Amino acid sequence: MLQKLPRDILLMILEQIPCRTDLKQLCEVSKTLYDAAIRKLYEIIVIRAEDDWHLERVEVEPFLRTRSKPTSPLDHVRTVEVQSSFHHVLKERCLHYKDMGFYVGMPESERRPRLEKLTTSLMPLFEQLREESLRKFSWEMGTCVPLEILGDRGYITNKQTSIESISLITGGACPINTDGENAIDLSAFRSLRHISWTGLQSSEEFAALSRALKNNSERLRELRLDFVNWSEEDSFDFDDSQNFFASQVLKLSADRFEVMFPALETLSLSDISLENAQKGIAYAFNFHELSSLTLHHCSGSEEFLTEVIGSGQTIRLSSLEVVWGPSDHDIDMCATLSSFLGAFQGLKDLFVSLPGPVDTLELWRSIIHHKSTLTRFVCHQRSVDLHDNSPHFEEEIDLLDLSLLPEDRAELDRSESRHPFAALNLESIGLGCVPQHLKSILAPFITSPTLKILHIRKSGVDMEGYKRRSRGTSFWDLDSDEGSFTDEELGLDLDPDVMTGSDGSSNASMSNSGKPPSSTHSTASLDSLEYAEIQCLPTELREFTNWAFGPHGLPTLEVLAFGDFSYDGRFDVRNKLFCRRTRSTGYPGDDTWQQIHDKLVLTFRPVRENDRKLWDVIDRNTEFLKACPTDSILDD
Incomplete structure (x- = not known):
């Protein structure tokens, strides 16, 4: 019976099976199912480090054992992801750090650079892949990428130039990286539709990113950049009267405002200054096509959103996420967001974290403009603890009342049909608020048949801090x-x-x-x-x-x-x-x-x-x- 089923139909059925264990079992049923399922099973391979402390320990032997088969399953690989968790070791994480003076007491036979160990483990696997077969490469380790993999003579750089997606979480402030001794080369890739890079630090890395953006600007669909722990003060003798991101990465002209990324649909920027270049950046990213925008701690965001409104572009966003903290510049982001939300319609997702106190009800009323489409909403607020006797004095903490004053909560209790959420059909809502205030906030959903998931948000850093420092419970x-x-x-x-x-x-x-x-x-x-x-x-x-x-x-x-x-x-x-x-x-x-x-x-x-x-x-x-x-x- 299976032999009579058209192959395209069989492959469509297999596409609906997400579990790798199920796919593996199907491969063991018959040759027909093996030939069809093996493609799906090996389409994506994930190589994961043992843990945060042992990033050089990866297991690739199970993949290498497939070389003995007449037709290698590795021929079907289209995505390679090299990953690690980011749970415990968040500082000085690159393997180069571990090789600086840490060989004391170690046997001579084991005194081998850890990044070299990792490279030696991975290269035999890469060399078994068919050339130009990969469409996505991901290095999310928080370390330098070995030159043998992504340097100017690296395997990916020279043997897999047809990739369409690249995702990097690199070594950040690793001294080998900042000295330019581990330069990544992206110049060979001319088919990229998705670029994601977290942890850039060296001038060589910013230059590599700039070349990749220039070479792929016409076809790029998704761009995610996080300049975590980097600032323009570190910008290599850069003229601080200009904007580094605009002039050195995007290479925008100061007096010309034109679209650089005509096909871009998803934009996520974190810890990137937009100051002094908001208008040029607003035009470059083409809001006529953009459907998802994320801004995390980007100074100049207020003016950027204002420029987007003033540019006359038709805003078609379906997803908006904005994170602004107490340590960011003191601006009225809440009022800016309210104005921005009133400038268009069609949001499905709105995720917002702001420094409090703010006029929360004003923000909530502004989302009614998207009542026919909005299904998921997050509202979180952070503040600085200024209570002299608090063990968390002058530390950032969650604002657990969401800036709602007693009169605000009283208004929610009596407004009923005028409640900010009464006209919404939310399926998911996340609120950083203590339960005692949630009943009045969620009152419309007692009679509404839409809400499926409620997230009571609490920042993990706060929970860990309270556990370490607080007395009592x-x-x-x-x-x-x-x-x-x-x-x-x-x-x-x-x-x-x-x-x-x-x-x-x-x-x-x-x-x-x-x-x-x-x-x-x-x-x-x-x-x-x-x-x-x-x-x-x-x-x-x-x-x-x-x-x-x-x-x-x-x-x-x-x-x-x-x-x-x-x-x-x-x-x-x-x-x-x-x-x-x-x-x-x-x-x-x-x-x-x-x-x-x-x-x-x-x-x-x-x-x-x-x-x-x-x-x-x-x-x-x-x-x-x-x-x-x-x-x-x-x-x-």
Whole structure:
């Protein structure tokens, strides 16, 4: 039967299978399925470092073993991604640092540069790829890229010039890099549609980026740049009366305003000054075509957005993300954003983090202009703690009331149809706010049938700081058991039939960090680890979550997320994911299910690995959950 199925149809079916394990199993069923699935299985290969501390340790042997097959599966590779986590080592991360004076006491046989070890591991794999077969190359390690890979004589530079996408997170302030001794060469690539680069520092790197932009300006669809921990003060005898990004990277003329990137759809700029060149940059990026704009800590952003409005270009953005912190220049970004949002329609995603206090209600009212399209919204605020007796004095912290004064909250309580969110059809909302204020903010969604995911945002750096420095406990201290419910107060029956599966084996709980262990229990019962996780939640969060999933809460809510989901799990140990808890004996809308003998019965539970539909919701909202990060990916 499979032999009769047109190959194009079979390949279309395989495209709908995202799980590599499933693809591998299909390859073992028959030769027909092997020939079709092997292409999909090897289309993307990801090489991941062991951890932040051992970036030179990568496992490529499983790929190399495929060389013994008559037709190498590596012939089908179109994307190579070399990756690492960015969870623990954020400063002086490049492998060159580890080779500077760290050989003391090490056997002579092991005194080998770590970057050389990494290169030696990777090159045999690269050399097995078909020439000009790659379409995407990604180096997201936070280290210098070996010259053998991306130098002027490197493998990618000379053997894979047809790539259409390149993504780099490089070594930042590594002294070898800043001295120009590890120069990246992008001049051979003339088909790039996507360029992403984080961690540029040396003049050679900026020159390489400038050449790549010039060579690919007509076809570029996506540009993501992060000049993290770099400033124009470091700009190599540059005339500070000009804008470095505009004159030295984009090579814009000071007196001509013209489109440089006619096909650009996605633009993300972080830690890049736009000052003194806002008008030229506004024209260069062609807002007639741009659909996604991200600005993180870019000085001059206020004037830039104003210039975009004044340029007369038709703004067609569907996604806008703006992050502006207390340490950035003191401007009224809130008012600028409100004006910008009123200048066009059509946003689907709006993610905003601003320094508080600001006029939050003014900002919220301005988004009504996008009520027919907006489905995902994030609002986060940061401030500086100026309380003399605070252990966090003069540190940046989350502003947990979102600048809402008592009279603002009273207005939300009584406005009903005039509530800023009443006319919106939001499916996802993220708010950096304590639960005690959330009920009035979320009131329209009690009767609205749209909201699926709620993210109670808390910056990971704050949670870690509070844990290290605070005395006693706070709402955000998830490791505290102060205020925990007893078994009786929770109204839970913790007998062995509920605590274990039918076979008597204990069911493991989902940890909410990374992939949870498998579980076989029913949707109603809680195992011991899930129960302990809920019991240790701060009272405010537990009570609010119980309300949200209860009969008087948010009826369409599927997932409640808590914490900081930026940088692929950097703060996962404190993050939480909860969902509705159903029971065979009742329905959440039935008050008899909610109260049993005046004892609180839980309406929620942790998300489990086998909650596939919920994981689909979470996966579709990855960009939403990790939006507006508080800290940087690197800290050089």
